[in-house]
Amino acid sequence: MAISDHELIQAWKEVLTLSKLEPGQTVTVLTSAATHPQTLSTALTAAAMLGAVVNRLDLQPVNGEKALSRDSLAYLGTTPLTGNKAAIAALKASDLVLDLMTLLFSPEQHEILATGTKILLAVEPPEVLARMVPTLADRARVLRATAKIEKAKTMRVVSAAGTDLTCPMGEFPAIAEYGFCDTPGRWDHWPSGFALTWPNEKQTQGTIVIDRGDILLPMKRYVAEPITITVKDGFARSITGGVDAELLAEYMESFKDPEAYAISHIGWGLQPRASWTTLALYDREATIGMDARAFEGNFLFSLGPNNEAGGSRSTTCHIDIPLRKCTVSLDGEEVVRLGKVLDQGQE
Ligand SMILES: [Fe+2]
Numbered sequence: 001m002a003i004s005d006h007e008l009i010q011a012w013k014e015v016l017t018l019s020k021l022e023p024g025q026t027v028t029v030l031t032s033a034a035t036h037p038q039t040l041s042t043a044l045t046a047a048a049m050l051g052a053v054v055n056r057l058d059l060q061p062v063n064g065e066k067a068l069s070r071d072s073l074a075y076l077g078t079t080p081l082t083g084n085k086a087a088i089a090a091l092k093a094s095d096l097v098l099d100l101m102t103l104l105f106s107p108e109q110h111e112i113l114a115t116g117t118k119i120l121l122a123v124e125p126p127e128v129l130a131r132m133v134p135t136l137a138d139r140a141r142v143l144r145a146t147a148k149i150e151k152a153k154t155m156r157v158v159s160a161a162g163t164d165l166t167c168p169m170g171e172f173p174a175i176a177e178y179g180f181c182d183t184p185g186r187w188d189h190w191p192s193g194f195a196l197t198w199p200n201e202k203q204t205q206g207t208i209v210i211d212r213g214d215i216l217l218p219m220k221r222y223v224a225e226p227i228t229i230t231v232k233d234g235f236a237r238s239i240t241g242g243v244d245a246e247l248l249a250e251y252m253e254s255f256k257d258p259e260a261y262a263i264s265h266i267g268w269g270l271q272p273r274a275s276w277t278t279l280a281l282y283d284r285e286a287t288i289g290m291d292a293r294a295f296e297g298n299f300l301f302s303l304g305p306n307n308e309a310g311g312s313r314s315t316t317c318h319i320d321i322p323l324r325k326c327t328v329s330l331d332g333e334e335v336v337r338l339g340k341v342l343d344q345g346q347e
Helices: 004-020 035-049 085-092 107-114 126-131 134-150 244-251 292-293
Strands: 026-031 053-058 096-099 118-121 154-159 163-167 176-179 187-189 194-197 205-210 227-232 235-241 264-267 298-304 319-323 326-330 333-338
Touching: 004 035, 004 126, 004 187, 026 035, 026 085, 035 053, 035 126, 035 176, 053 085, 085 107, 096 126, 107 118, 134 176, 134 326, 134 333, 227 244, 235 244, 292 319
Parallel strands: 026 053, 026 096, 096 118, 118 187
Antiparallel strands: 154 163, 154 326, 163 205, 176 194, 194 264, 205 227, 227 235, 264 298, 298 319, 326 333
16 A cells, blocks of 8 residues: 655654764665665655755666566675775765665675664565564564574574474674664664574584475465475585475576575564565565564574675575474573564563
């Protein structure tokens, strides 16, 4: 359903205020061919209303001919910033970058964040942004979860469908995604609401069963027949099942990259305003699936790179898979039981 300009301007003002935008600071809005015009115009208006100096930087799309999907998260690797010194300089000189194109992780982005520039990604359609305007309560909930991850040495995930996965942790930091950038050099994504980390290199063992109703991204598909993934020494060694398993396996094979099969980020969804059902209601071209990644109580795991966490693995393949009805434990303490978040915090 459509959102009024007024409502989306209000939403932007809320997010920019949570991101501690001050009058006189410089905001650069990053755009490309697929940027939503209403998201762009309301971002420019809201930032100006809060007294910022506002720029727009429009970059050329890349990788379209290489990717099998139109999904902006499906294909990593080079970005429009690769070798683009003028754009990098403009972004480094900005206090806040509103990324309406999907810059994604790259050495250039790390370089920009290291100067203190904040980057907020916002590419979901306007009504999804408006439904999931972040709050301080979202932040508190996600930070409680990342504090638990930071202390833990092992994450174990089990389900009645047959998942039994053990992930030793500690080599990589815990990451909180709560939807706004309130500290210098912070990257975040509106909408989001989840806690994640990466398992230690080559140590994850066990079995993952992607059950009926679990979601494959970027396929944006609810699995109809279970898929069994056998994980040994940190890599998916086999992907078996019916047609869904064949789709996943053949798509991954197309990248011709053994690194694509590594277990990447692991964590759980903490956003009560995200919904498991949303993907069933949307055209697949209309969304990148943040509802699926963030709905409360999912176990979200990924196959592919760990370079965004400081690891050495980069691969262009990026698969995210949220599972329902899992029990997630950290060093034996349950944090999600049967797909419900156990959270003792006050809100
Ligand atoms: Fe991911």
